[in-house]
Amino acid sequence: MAQIAQVLVDVPTMQTNRPYSYQIPTAWQSQVQPGMRVVVPFGRGKRRVQGLVLTCDDVTTFDGDLKAIDAVVDLAPVLNQEGLQLSAWLAQTTFAFQITCAQTMLPAVMRAKYEKILRPTAQTSTAVQTEIFQGQLEVNYDQLATTPQAVSRLLRLQAAGEVDVYYQVKNQARRKTVLGIQSTLSAADLDTELAAVRKGAAKQVALLKGLQTLNGEVITQKDFHQRFDVSEAVIRTGEQKGWLTRPAIEVYRDPYATADIQPTKPLHLNDEQQVAVDQIVAAVDQPATTTFLLEGVTGSGKTEVYLQSIAAALAQGKTALMLVPEISLTPQMVKRVKGRFGKAVAVLHSGLSSGEKYDEWRRIQRHEAQVVVGARSAVFAPLENIGLIIMDEEHESSYKQDDAPRYHARQVALWRSQYHHCPVVLGSATPSLESRARAEKGVYQRLVLADRVNQRPLPKVSIIDMKNELQKHAESNFSQALLVALQDRLDRHEQSVLMLNRRGYSSFVLCRDCGFVLKCPNCDISLTLHMDTHTMKCHYCGHEEAIPRICPNCHSHKIRYYGTGTEKVEEELRDLLPDARIIRMDNDTTRKKGAHAKLLTQFGSGEADILIGTQMIAKGLDFPNVTLVGVLNADTALGLPDFRASERTFQLLTQVSGRAGRAEKTGHVYIQTFNPDHYAIRFAQHHDYEGFFKYEMRMRHQGGYPPYYFTVQITASDLDEAIAAKRMYQLLQWLKPRLSSQTVILGPTPKPIARVNRRYYYQIVIKYKQEPQLTATLSTLLQETQAQQRQGLQIAIDVEPLHFM
DNA sequence: AGCACGCCGACT
DNA sequence: GTCGGCGTGCTC
Numbered sequence: 001m002a003q004i005a006q007v008l009v010d011v012p013t014m015q016t017n018r019p020y021s022y023q024i025p026t027a028w029q030s031q032v033q034p035g036m037r038v039v040v041p042f043g044r045g046k047r048r049v050q051g052l053v054l055t056c057d058d059v060t061t062f063d064g065d066l067k068a069i070d071a072v073v074d075l076a077p078v079l080n081q082e083g084l085q086l087s088a089w090l091a092q093t094t095f096a097f098q099i100t101c102a103q104t105m106l107p108a109v110m111r112a113k114y115e116k117i118l119r120p121t122a123q124t125s126t127a128v129q130t131e132i133f134q135g136q137l138e139v140n141y142d143q144l145a146t147t148p149q150a151v152s153r154l155l156r157l158q159a160a161g162e163v164d165v166y167y168q169v170k171n172q173a174r175r176k177t178v179l180g181i182q183s184t185l186s187a188a189d190l191d192t193e194l195a196a197v198r199k200g201a202a203k204q205v206a207l208l209k210g211l212q213t214l215n216g217e218v219i220t221q222k223d224f225h226q227r228f229d230v231s232e233a234v235i236r237t238g239e240q241k242g243w244l245t246r247p248a249i250e251v252y253r254d255p256y257a258t259a260d261i262q263p264t265k266p267l268h269l270n271d272e273q274q275v276a277v278d279q280i281v282a283a284v285d286q287p288a289t290t291t292f293l294l295e296g297v298t299g300s301g302k303t304e305v306y307l308q309s310i311a312a313a314l315a316q317g318k319t320a321l322m323l324v325p326e327i328s329l330t331p332q333m334v335k336r337v338k339g340r341f342g343k344a345v346a347v348l349h350s351g352l353s354s355g356e357k358y359d360e361w362r363r364i365q366r367h368e369a370q371v372v373v374g375a376r377s378a379v380f381a382p383l384e385n386i387g388l389i390i391m392d393e394e395h396e397s398s399y400k401q402d403d404a405p406r407y408h409a410r411q412v413a414l415w416r417s418q419y420h421h422c423p424v425v426l427g428s429a430t431p432s433l434e435s436r437a438r439a440e441k442g443v444y445q446r447l448v449l450a451d452r453v454n455q456r457p458l459p460k461v462s463i464i465d466m467k468n469e470l471q472k473h474a475e476s477n478f479s480q481a482l483l484v485a486l487q488d489r490l491d492r493h494e495q496s497v498l499m500l501n502r503r504g505y506s507s508f509v510l511c512r513d514c515g516f517v518l519k520c521p522n523c524d525i526s527l528t529l530h531m532d533t534h535t536m537k538c539h540y541c542g543h544e545e546a547i548p549r550i551c552p553n554c555h556s557h558k559i560r561y562y563g564t565g566t567e568k569v570e571e572e573l574r575d576l577l578p579d580a581r582i583i584r585m586d587n588d589t590t591r592k593k594g595a596h597a598k599l600l601t602q603f604g605s606g607e608a609d610i611l612i613g614t615q616m617i618a619k620g621l622d623f624p625n626v627t628l629v630g631v632l633n634a635d636t637a638l639g640l641p642d643f644r645a646s647e648r649t650f651q652l653l654t655q656v657s658g659r660a661g662r663a664e665k666t667g668h669v670y671i672q673t674f675n676p677d678h679y680a681i682r683f684a685q686h687h688d689y690e691g692f693f694k695y696e697m698r699m700r701h702q703g704g705y706p707p708y709y710f711t712v713q714i715t716a717s718d719l720d721e722a723i724a725a726k727r728m729y730q731l732l733q734w735l736k737p738r739l740s741s742q743t744v745i746l747g748p749t750p751k752p753i754a755r756v757n758r759r760y761y762y763q764i765v766i767k768y769k770q771e772p773q774l775t776a777t778l779s780t781l782l783q784e785t786q787a788q789q790r791q792g793l794q795i796a797i798d799v800e801p802l803h804f805m
Numbered sequence: 806a807g808c809a810c811g812c813c814g815a816c817t
Numbered sequence: 818g819t820c821g822g823c824g825t826g827c828t829c
Contacts (some may be wrong), residue, residue, distance in 0.1 A: 007829080011806055020829040043828045045808050062829050152821070788824090 003057035021060035035077030048167040050112035105380040116141035179719040180249035226627035264339035284422035294447030298658025318387025348374030394426035459660040459667035496628040513556035585613035634673040653684035743768040
């Protein structure tokens with residue numbers, strides 16, 4: 001019987017990033033298991049924290065008095081062996097604390113909430129009773145300790161034994177229950193009672209007959225009411241008579257309970273799709289793990305390949321995981337999967353409430369769901385016996401998490417596929433260079449869907465040189481050609497989609513007299529004008545202030561709004577095409593929950609002629625009546641100091657082009673740009689992924705960038721710019737002798753946006769091909785910069801960062 | 806993180 | 818003399 005547990009405590013710091021040994025109280029020795037959450041005392045005071053049991057055994061290397069586990073939170077482990085191993089691997093590869101990794105893998109409600117509470121003791125004087133407790137049995141510490149004086153007073157009272165501190169560790173996870181109905185009568189008793197009921201008591205008869213029908217089964221009161229038409233009052237009478245009990249029945253919060261989901265049948269596959277499905281399915285029960293790269297243009301039927309492969313995995317008694325970018329996890333998408341697999345599907349995405357996420361998670365853990373569809377973090381879904389992992393739109397940068405643990409869902413998917421010996425399918429119309437290059441080398445197996453399912457030609461793409469436009473016409477967001485095309489669609493009652501590349505293209509205010517630009521007081525960037533709230537906002541720290549009427553610098557009245565946000569584009573378009581009905585979709589109009597879906601439904605049902613939006617409209621939407629797609633500014637991303645700028649531009653343009661003409665009508669795409677000859681734009685015009693891949697690989701080779709090199713980014717930030725810079729140079733000196741001579745170190749450089757939230761950022765990028773000691777070196781680095789973290793210097797390591805600014 | 810311990814300056 | 822300021826080290 002295990003007496004000692006190795007516990008990971010919920011204290012995310014470098015020093016506590018290791019297991020601590022705790023005594024398991026005798027009464028719980030058969031109960032406590034690895035993967036369960038516990039409450040343990042930690043530290044010299046009375047602090048109590050949540051912990052995660054890693055192992056249970058009889059020995060410890062710690063030679064001191066062990067403390068005992070205070071409480072066991074779970075009845076069953078929340079992480080199984082796979083989960084525990086995965087959290088350890090994740091911590092190691094992303095340089096994050098293991099407890100942080102474990103928390104990331106679990107539903108947010110499982111994170112403990114802490115409360116510090118004061119209670120009176122036997123020695124508490126009446127003065128303190130009235131002053132502090134005011135008749136209460138306990139009071140919240142934080143509510144009293146608002147000033148330094150109050151804190152020291154409480155500290156003294158505690159030392160004098162007048163008050164007792166107590167740490168409450170709260171589990172936020174709540175199950176939802178409803179009242180149920182359970183008969184307490186045997187079949188014979190029921191007959192007796194039925195015979196005894198007074199004549200004319202029709203409802204009581206109905207109740208008893210209902211209980212008879214149940215035959216001992218428990219159902220919810222609501223269902224009972226619906227099936228037997230017996231009101232709650234009658235049921236309560238029955239309860240008083242001792243005929244039944246009303247136990248609390250656990251129910252799942254189902255986000256799609258009210259959705260109208262029609263069953264869908266597998267579609268007929270074309271030859272290419274059939275080949276893909278056959279290859280994937282053949283790999284499901286192979287002991288070796290195969291990673292497929294499924295390349296298919298928009299409309300080539302990738303989703304059907306996924307669904308039929310999943311069906312085959314389920315038929316073998318296995319489970320399946322399907323990852324989708326957050327933005328394409330639309331209700332239509334969910335309906336399609338649920339329509340095929342029904343109740344076996346669990347959905348996980350950020351739009352769910354924390355309770356809904358918790359319930360979906362438990363359905364998966366209890367093997368009630370065998371198919372999981374979800375965004376990035378769904379890659380941690382507690383599925384067992386996985387037969388297939390699918391990652392759609394594998395090039396999407398939203399698969400990488402921006403803060404700790406900085407993991408890429410693709411890496412996690414590959415790790416889990418090794419664990420389960422199952423295949424992974426990476427699907428995309430425009431695979432990331434990394435994945436496509438691996439397919440080239442034979443690491444991944446390439447599957448290609450070159451034909452569109454209905455043999456429809458890809459849309460014609462026209463490139464409009466905005467340099468010429470500017471010379472011919474006054475400054476406008478719309479070229480003549482695009483306007484003519486828009487008017488033409490209006491006349492034909494067809495719809496258009498206009499995309500504005502948002503990055504670096506928002507409205508700001510500028511003084512025409514002195515050139516002053518209103519900037520954020522905390523960050524290094526100009527404030528953005530928001531007409532909806534009539535304020536200036538900082539997109540990085542959330543700072544907000546009033547729109548200036550006069551220039552704060554020279555007091556001139558000639559302060560004007562510049563730049564082009566979606567709002568301004570909409571305004572201009574309303575001027576140019578007054579008859580057009582326009583829907584705008586951007587961060588402002590979609591902030592409210594469900595607003596995104598609502599706007600899309602409106603557009604889909606023909607309530608508008610033109611949809612204007614940012615990148616978010618490029619993905620996943622499929623409206624048959626859209627025959628025109630316009631990209632207003634194709635090249636704003638191209639100017640960014642990031643080697644992936646071309647790749648992103650190409651992917652975005654290809655993706656948005658796919659929105660045109662998906663049904664009976666062929667589409668036309670207009671791309672407005674100041675760089676009409678840029679290769680990313682030219683290859684996108686001809687829908688030529690292969691051409692782009694080859695060209696871009698040459699560029700990456702010349703520049704020494706991924707996939708030819710691996711990269712690691714180290715960022716340091718401090719409130720004091722000089723300290724951040726100085727530490728970075730010290731770090732560089734420390735690092736240099738520890739890396740091989742082929743490895744390139746870029747920087748330190750201030751980040752392009754050097755100051756965010758009053759902190760100054762500096763970065764180093766390491767580019768390497770072979771560096772076996774790198775992980776160990778970086779771990780040491782983190783360990784050694786510990787003391788400085790205390791002084792306010794923050795150091796972050798990002799392995800294979802997606803953004804270099 | 807959060808707490809105790811310890812070492813210094815300005816007060817009842 | 819002591820209260821309380823913060824720097825330092827530790828948490829099974």
